[in-house]
Amino acid sequence: METIVKSDRSLFIVEDDATFARTLKRSFEKRDYNVVVCHDREALLAALETAVPAYAVVDLKLGAGSGLECVKLLGARNPSTRIVVLTGFASIATAVEAIKLGACHYLAKPANTDDIEAAFGRDEGDVSVPLTSRPTSIKNLEWERIHETLVETGFNISETARRLGLHRRTLARKLEKRVVQ
Secondary structure, rough: OOEEOOOOEEEEEEOOHHHHHHHHHHHHHHHOEEEEEEEHHHHHHHHHHHEOEEEEEOOOOOOOHHHHHHHHHHHHOOOEEEEEEEOOOHHHHHHHHHHOOOEEEEEEEEOOOOHHHHHOOOOOOOOOOOOOOOOOHHHEEEEEHHHHHHOOOOOOHHHHHHHHHHOOOHHHHHOOOOOOO
């Protein structure tokens, strides 16, 4: 087994969208990061055999899997890795779980390199974030419940559908759609 290497500017990008991953990689390399792209959990495990990143960007939804598993792996390997979770499927339940598992920040897509790099540097919450008086929509409440149940079931689609009283295909269709804020 090779020696584990840690670099101040090492960055793992765990993203299943090859185009987005390539764009992020180029952008971070222009900022002098040493970037490794992993498209799934297995690729991340292989990369962790030879390197421990200082930073990581993890997509929440990786094909049929969950990026939360990758957050857990990265955090277990090195608790000081600054992990930012990116998602087009933002929910309170997954945000809370990501932070509990070791992420330092959780960003909804679209997010750019500036947003991600700023998130790496944030150690504290922002008390000046405005509170909204707008009530949550029915769609967002439904989305929150779906994600809460997904987390409870370890992202098991069949069990989640059963608990929600939905047909598995109906739940799969809902998960394919993006949340409209």
